[in-house]
Amino acid sequence: MDVLNPEQFRALGYRAIDMIAQQLADLADGPTRRPVPLDVRHSLEDQPIPETGADPFDLLDRVQNEVLAYPMGNPSPRFFAWVNSTPTPIGILGDLFAAAMSPSAAGGDQAATYVERAALTWVKDMLGFPQEAQGLFVSGGSKANLTCLAVMRHVMSEGKVRADGMASIDAPMIVYTSAHGHSCIEKAISALGIGSKNLRIIPVDSQHRMDVEKLREAIAADRAAGLHPVCVAASAGTTNTGAIDQLDVIADLCEAENMWFHIDGAYGGFGILAEQTEGMYKGMNRADSIAVDPHKWLYIPVECGCAIVRHAEAMRATFSLVPAYLQEDRAEPWFSEYGLQQTRGFRALKVWLSIQHYGLDGYRKMITQDINTAYELRRKLFARSDYEVVTAGPLSVTCFRYVPAGVPEEQLDDLQRQIVAWTNASARAFITTTMIDGKTVVRACHVNFRTTSADLDVLLDTLTEAGQLVLQGAQQA
Ligand SMILES: Cc1ncc(COP(=O)(O)O)c(C=O)c1O
Structure with missing residues (x-):
């Protein structure tokens, strides 16, 4: 089989880097996002599976003309939609190196393990979160919230659901978020079997923050009805308006009610680093779990979310399952024991590089x-x-x-x-x-x-x- 030899790869790689560098250079004056013409769309999606291989330089031409030319648009300075950032150039290279090494960052004695630990330490530092907390890089904010809420469900069911399922709990679990909470919270609550009907949508106040008085009333009403209020999923930055819930007040409430305090900081968590808003995050470091998205406000190339759980052992107890074929090289717990993925991409490298660069x-x-x-x-x-x-x-x-x-x-x-x-x-x-x-x-x-x-x-x-x-x-x- 004629694989690419190192010299051919080098030539191809130089060309690819030239293409990417030109793309970055053109961002300031180029189009933000163009509709994909019909012929390009057909060419991209309707091609039958190729029976024989193609010249890789021709493939780069195709990437140039049919892929790079029709981006989603978020690297452009005139992209103002959703919460999709421009990527750090060194992060782009981080993804390239990660692909070149192609490790499973599941754990064990390899550079990826130590790079991920360092990057997680820095992320916790940025958020002012205690270092004993366990972090894990995942695909994005939705997965980070799901991962945190799975730990919540495990802990609040006193470990019962892991083996016995949701039928084993005494009363339905109730979770609270605001009317401006992100849709991924409801997705997570459905996927975890808690049920979207058991997600209470609390109205927002005049500043679009969760109305804490209404939250208190809802919790009291649910307790009176024999239900089990288990968690408040607060926002450290709502997608709709960029509001930050009153984290300290909600932390007090969760403590008094013996409920899990989760924060969705996918968009706004890193806003704690901004001069204008750093004072608005009081109480964030009291959360039981927090989801953040380096691929949003750390400008890390997609994909990169991060789940952080204060009680590392609870996170491990939720997910850890080490089969016989994975017993070697375990001087320390593997990352794969703290989440759903076994084979894991080396997402940490682009974070590690970007934080050092800036x-x-x-x-x-x-x-x-x-x-x-x-x-x-x-x-x-x-x-x-x-x-x-x-x-x-x-x-x-x-x-x-x-x-x-x-x-x-x-x-x-x-x-x-x-x-x-x-x-x-x-x-x-x-x-x-x-x-x-x-x-x-x-x-x-x-x-x-x-x-x-x-x-x-x-x-x-x-x-x-x-x-x-x-x-x-x-x-x-
Ligand atoms: C506040 C908030 N939470 C969660 C998410 C979901 O994150 P992701 O799109 O990375 O899955 C987003 C996405 O914009 C968000 O703004």
């Missing part, structure tokens, strides 16, 4: 800058009379509406959706909508150290141009 100081500056970018967007919105700011953080999310004079309220929801669709089709910027208090709003999120003030102007000019075109069309029709 240092804590660099991360503080980048996250602070993202929040400053949000402040600047708000200032620009205030300066334009045809926009209104609907929510303003405190993290790097701003929700706003385009409200030119004379447009009736009942047309405004549709107008927001249309200007966003037009803007995205223009490839000048990419942004999405969400719902706040029953109204459609435009939502901008910044987890992107490449975004400049000029990029914000492009966004607002494009939305405005779209708005004028949409309104002219509406008048003509």
Whole structure:
């Protein structure tokens, strides 16, 4: 079999790195995200399985023309949608090295084990979390929340569900999150067999944080009904508005109620490093478990989430199962004993490299800058009379509406959706909508150290141009 020899690999690799470097160089002025033309789409998805092999240089041409040319868009400085960051360049190389080594980072005496331990130590330090806690890199925030909540279920059932299943518990478990809690919490609660009907959605207060009085009332009502309140899943940064729940107050409540305190910090956990918000995380270090997403605000290339559980032994008791064929090289517990995956990718390398490259100081500056970018967007919105700011953080999310004079309220929801669709089709910027208090709003999120003030102007000019075109069309029709 003619595999690639080292010299051919070197030539191919240089070309690949040139392609990636050019892509990074083009980010500032290039399109954000373009629709994939039909012929490219067919070429990508309808190709029959190749019977014979192809020239790898031709394959790189295909990657150049058909793959790199049609990205999701998040590396671009004018991508404002969801919570998808621009990747650190050294993190990109980290993924390359990880693929080259292709280890299973399940555990044992190999570099990957020690790199992961170091990276986890730093992540816990960043969050101000005790070092005795056990961390684990997983695919993303959804998996990190699922992993933490699985430990919660194990502990709160006093270990019964692992062998005997949910039928063995005396009363249904009830979990609480806010109306702005991420959908992955409900997914996890369903997947764990707790049941989505047993997830109580607590209303938010005027700052879009979980309303703690309503939470107290809900817990009392459930106890009175003979149910078993087991966990509050609070947010250290909601996706919709960038609100941070009152973590310290919720920690007190969980302590008093003997409930598990879980935090979804997938988006906002690392906001503790920002100058503007560091004081808003009091109580985060009291959580029983926290899910964070280095592939969001540490700008680590996707995929990289992180589950952290205060009681390491509880995490191990939830997942550990070491079959006969895996008994060697076990001077210390393996990472695979703390989660679902056995063979695990070397995700830690890109985290380890990125944290060393920028240092804590660099991360503080980048996250602070993202929040400053949000402040600047708000200032620009205030300066334009045809926009209104609907929510303003405190993290790097701003929700706003385009409200030119004379447009009736009942047309405004549709107008927001249309200007966003037009803007995205223009490839000048990419942004999405969400719902706040029953109204459609435009939502901008910044987890992107490449975004400049000029990029914000492009966004607002494009939305405005779209708005004028949409309104002219509406008048003509
Ligand atoms: C607050 C929050 N939690 C959880 C998630 C899910 O994380 P992931 O998409 O990495 O699975 C997200 C994703 O945006 C999020 O913003």
